[in-house]
Amino acid sequence: xALKGNALFAQSGGPxxxxxxxxxxxxxxxxxHKDITNMYGSINGxxxxxxxxxxxxxxxxxxxxELLSVTPSSALGSSRHKLKNAEDFDKLLNVxxxxxxxxxxxxxxxxxxxxxxxxxxxxxxEKYELRVMGLPKTVDNDLPVTDHCPGYxxxxxxxxxxxxxxxxxxxxxxxxxxxxxxxxxxxxxGWITASTALARQRDNDAxxxxxxxxxxxxxxxxxxxxxxxxxxxxxxxxxxxxGLKDENGEYLTASKRNIDxxxxxxxxLGGVGETLVSIIAEKLKIKARCDKPGTIQRVSGIAQSSTxxxxxxxxxxxxxxxxxxxxxxxMVTLVRxxxxxxxxxxxxxxxxxxxxxxxxxxxxxxxxSGTWVTKEFLKYVTPLIxxxxxxxxxxxxxxxxxxxxx
Amino acid sequence: xALKGNALFAQSGGPxxxxxxxxxxxxxxxxxHKDITNMYGSINGxxxxxxxxxxxxxxxxxxxxELLSVTPSSALGSSRHKLKNAEDFDKLLNVxxxxxxxxxxxxxxxxxxxxxxxxxxxxxxEKYELRVMGLPKTVDNDLPVTDHCPGYxxxxxxxxxxxxxxxxxxxxxxxxxxxxxxxxxxxxxGWITASTALARQRDNDAxxxxxxxxxxxxxxxxxxxxxxxxxxxxxxxxxxxxGLKDENGEYLTASKRNIDxxxxxxxxLGGVGETLVSIIAEKLKIKARCDKPGTIQRVSGIAQSSTxxxxxxxxxxxxxxxxxxxxxxxMVTLVRxxxxxxxxxxxxxxxxxxxxxxxxxxxxxxxxSGTWVTKEFLKYVTPLIxxxxxxxxxxxxxxxxxxxxx
Numbered sequence: 106x107a108l109k110g111n112a113l114f115a116q117s118g119g120p121x122x123x124x125x126x127x128x129x130x131x132x133x134x135x136x137x138h139k140d141i142t143n144m145y146g147s148i149n150g151x152x153x154x155x156x157x158x159x160x161x162x163x164x165x166x167x168x169x170x171e172l173l174s175v176t177p178s179s180a181l182g183s184s185r186h187k188l189k190n191a192e193d194f195d196k197l198l199n200v201x202x203x204x205x206x207x208x209x210x211x212x213x214x215x216x217x218x219x220x221x222x223x224x225x226x227x228x229x230x231e232k233y234e235l236r237v238m239g240l241p242k243t244v245d246n247d248l249p250v251t252d253h254c255p256g257y258x259x260x261x262x263x264x265x266x267x268x269x270x271x272x273x274x275x276x277x278x279x280x281x282x283x284x285x286x287x288x289x290x291x292x293x294x295g296w297i298t299a300s301t302a303l304a305r306q307r308d309n310d311a312x313x314x315x316x317x318x319x320x321x322x323x324x325x326x327x328x329x330x331x332x333x334x335x336x337x338x339x340x341x342x343x344x345x346x347x348g349l350k351d352e353n354g355e356y357l358t359a360s361k362r363n364i365d366x367x368x369x370x371x372x373x374l375g376g377v378g379e380t381l382v383s384i385i386a387e388k389l390k391i392k393a394r395c396d397k398p399g400t401i402q403r404v405s406g407i408a409q410s411s412t413x414x415x416x417x418x419x420x421x422x423x424x425x426x427x428x429x430x431x432x433x434x435x436m437v438t439l440v441r442x443x444x445x446x447x448x449x450x451x452x453x454x455x456x457x458x459x460x461x462x463x464x465x466x467x468x469x470x471x472x473x474s475g476t477w478v479t480k481e482f483l484k485y486v487t488p489l490i491x492x493x494x495x496x497x498x499x500x501x502x503x504x505x506x507x508x509x510x511x
Numbered sequence: 512x513a514l515k516g517n518a519l520f521a522q523s524g525g526p527x528x529x530x531x532x533x534x535x536x537x538x539x540x541x542x543x544h545k546d547i548t549n550m551y552g553s554i555n556g557x558x559x560x561x562x563x564x565x566x567x568x569x570x571x572x573x574x575x576x577e578l579l580s581v582t583p584s585s586a587l588g589s590s591r592h593k594l595k596n597a598e599d600f601d602k603l604l605n606v607x608x609x610x611x612x613x614x615x616x617x618x619x620x621x622x623x624x625x626x627x628x629x630x631x632x633x634x635x636x637e638k639y640e641l642r643v644m645g646l647p648k649t650v651d652n653d654l655p656v657t658d659h660c661p662g663y664x665x666x667x668x669x670x671x672x673x674x675x676x677x678x679x680x681x682x683x684x685x686x687x688x689x690x691x692x693x694x695x696x697x698x699x700x701g702w703i704t705a706s707t708a709l710a711r712q713r714d715n716d717a718x719x720x721x722x723x724x725x726x727x728x729x730x731x732x733x734x735x736x737x738x739x740x741x742x743x744x745x746x747x748x749x750x751x752x753x754g755l756k757d758e759n760g761e762y763l764t765a766s767k768r769n770i771d772x773x774x775x776x777x778x779x780l781g782g783v784g785e786t787l788v789s790i791i792a793e794k795l796k797i798k799a800r801c802d803k804p805g806t807i808q809r810v811s812g813i814a815q816s817s818t819x820x821x822x823x824x825x826x827x828x829x830x831x832x833x834x835x836x837x838x839x840x841x842m843v844t845l846v847r848x849x850x851x852x853x854x855x856x857x858x859x860x861x862x863x864x865x866x867x868x869x870x871x872x873x874x875x876x877x878x879x880s881g882t883w884v885t886k887e888f889l890k891y892v893t894p895l896i897x898x899x900x901x902x903x904x905x906x907x908x909x910x911x912x913x914x915x916x917x
Contacts, residue, residue: 120680125904145911149686157913164909172904178679180906185687203914270810273584274526280555281591285806379782396805400691404676406901407813495812498531498578500586503570505551507563508609 106431110207117213121256130421219460239436258413258489261300272311279340284393288378311342410491447488516613523619527662536827625866645842664819664895667706674710678717685746694784717748816897853894
């Protein structure tokens, strides 16, 4: 099964906090194999392949490769470029041939796995011996087969920290800023929004309502739920997914500008939080404000989950190991072997099982209310964020007797 | 100068990452003075005083008081309540008298210092011996006299980290998400937005344009500046202040809902980032997106600046020391004694010098372009964020020769 040649590494789709760790794992493993002659990095995913924009990874310092693991975003550059037709794929394969690329490692999401799969199939068809391996990556956590996706644990940690802090903020200043809506990423799947439940450490902690795209938004129900929390606590913190849909399956808010459509036909979302703020102002006459951290949530170095980093690295390592063994057309998956204590290994799944498929939050992870998660979900997500949140003071608040207003 | 009685601690205005550290410093110092009998915390600032909602701080555990220093937001609860008239002030003083409060410590911004000053003046007038001391607090950094304000160093650190990460994100995925606008807090003063300059560690790093409220927004100039960066790098990261104003001094974007007006007549701002995104889409036909972290930026535990925390604590300590010595009607100020190495002490300023005054970013801190800061500003702000940002990999990118497209 020995195959001598060069290896090409590419990063694709939205950056994450650990996609560089995946590549660091792959590069470090590749260095151990004599069959892999040169190691190239493709600049900006498949665009770099089409344009032969390759950098020599052997010329990067050892320190730089090590630092990759703790460096967020995509150090090689990324893209959402979709190969249009057979001509594009032919061109791509010709570039791989010209540079004697025999190992092609693609870190990405479901769109990227589709591209990787097509390259794999074309190489098979053309009898060009090529080992194509996918490294799972997406903050959205919406890839099928794999237990979870590298990138998700870190965005979940970031949101657990941020929503806890922003929740304490509302709890403190609720007499003037009464309701807060925090809009998270997550197109059609609510995994990211669901992870905000980790911010709650005690009863009544934020968030109070979690709005997932899996549950159609109903304005009347929403207002009733908000009122319920408000009358109990005097303030409300709501987390919502940017991809929230109404009962007709339409996005609650999506850009109407054509320019905001990506190459895969996905609309730029965002604005749901402000829409909820308007609804609250109109229906309840209560002041609300919206925090929309946007891309900041997905590429935080400081909130990187150590578990996520290690698993991303492992997925890179295993991708190279399997490729050297002779595998092609697979994505490395994460396999949860045990939960207490948490233990995660890897598996393989054919790229065709991953390509263009989306895994939503399943019913058993969503509470009956539709606005919170289940204990099963908390068990699922807790180990992914790399340890508990820092401890905070929570005053016991022993009130003294009133004198004047007895 | 000995004055025996109880001490009351209150937090006011928007929460920060270190306002609890200010209170922790004050409480810990107060415990050392026998003249201070009981220590009460007022729940929700002056509202707690008016309603006699006091908690007994002596009953809080030592651990809780210690943890306060690393706990963001306002643990006692805050408010933006404005005392309306003489009757309100009389009521407040009567409560202080009823509980034998002789020491009143208020952590807050310019509105709060105005309230504190009026309480001080009323007590003097009524010959009720009361020591009123202000503890500086505001992420906006817009208090006069003091070199800087506790709270600012932490929001600056948060933004330095977040803008660096979000900048790397755009640098990676610019072929699909080309322009990013990050909207920061800061009503009329651009201190917070200016601090995003700390994210830039190498030439061409984000942010590329910094839009301060001190510089009137001109759409044509803005488009020209964006185009300039875009044609050089292929992508642009812009940071802007929520309080951006046009050449007529009008806020570029402010809520039109009356409900969003606070008790001091301040409008709820926000939306400037989305306005810029629209302008870019319309004029340049380039896709832009907006991150608006909102309150998350001001209350981050994880990005708390150790310098900021220590200075907040010190301001609390000194407020109590001065009060016990006999001072009243002052705010503790931070005095920069040296910059290399950075050394910061404290001073005192009469509350009347602080009340309702706003310090904007001075001309010498704004670059001639109007869209960047000066070296002097960087010297000013760098020591406040408590150490350098974590090191990241930055690939050297040695390109290999093209073969097919030579």
